[in-house]
Amino acid sequence: MKNVPLAAPLVFATLATNMVVAIPSHAQSTTTSSPQAQASDYEILAKGVAGSRPFQVPFKSAPLRLEFRNLVMGHGESERLQLPTRVLMELREGGVTTTINQEKHERRQGDFWVVEKGNSLTIGNPGQVAVIRAIYIFEGAR
Numbered sequence: 001m002k003n004v005p006l007a008a009p010l011v012f013a014t015l016a017t018n019m020v021v022a023i024p025s026h027a028q029s030t031t032t033s034s035p036q037a038q039a040s041d042y043e044i045l046a047k048g049v050a051g052s053r054p055f056q057v058p059f060k061s062a063p064l065r066l067e068f069r070n071l072v073m074g075h076g077e078s079e080r081l082q083l084p085t086r087v088l089m090e091l092r093e094g095g096v097t098t099t100i101n102q103e104k105h106e107r108r109q110g111d112f113w114v115v116e117k118g119n120s121l122t123i124g125n126p127g128q129v130a131v132i133r134a135i136y137i138f139e140g141a142r
Helices: 008-019 023-027 035-039
Strands: 042-046 049-052 055-058 064-077 086-093 095-100 103-108 112-115 121-139
Touching (some): 095 112
Antiparallel strands (some): 086 112, 086 121, 095 121
16 A cells, blocks of 8 residues: 555544543443343454454544544454545454555554555455454545
């Protein structure tokens, strides 16, 4: 994947990522001990990948909205993920191989990368579990 110069929205996304470290515990709805209720907090985004409910952060100073999700994947290869916008991703747990527009890249815990809207993305996980933080960057009218 080419290194693409990123505009101010990516800077906002990075800053918001740093500010939101403590937010996930506040962003969750009421916690329950029911496995059925916890399972419904995730949806299948593509075969092999489940995503948490989005946590939205709108900006008042710019026509920008960020949506934070955790993507969880077990061992295997995902189907192609359909991304509605540019997404900043961070591998939080595990090790994966991403294929973006037929270019493979090995990712290790702590790695960041960007997937542009319309790009083809699949993820391979040789381990047991991988967790990816995905920050969807919606630009334009609110």
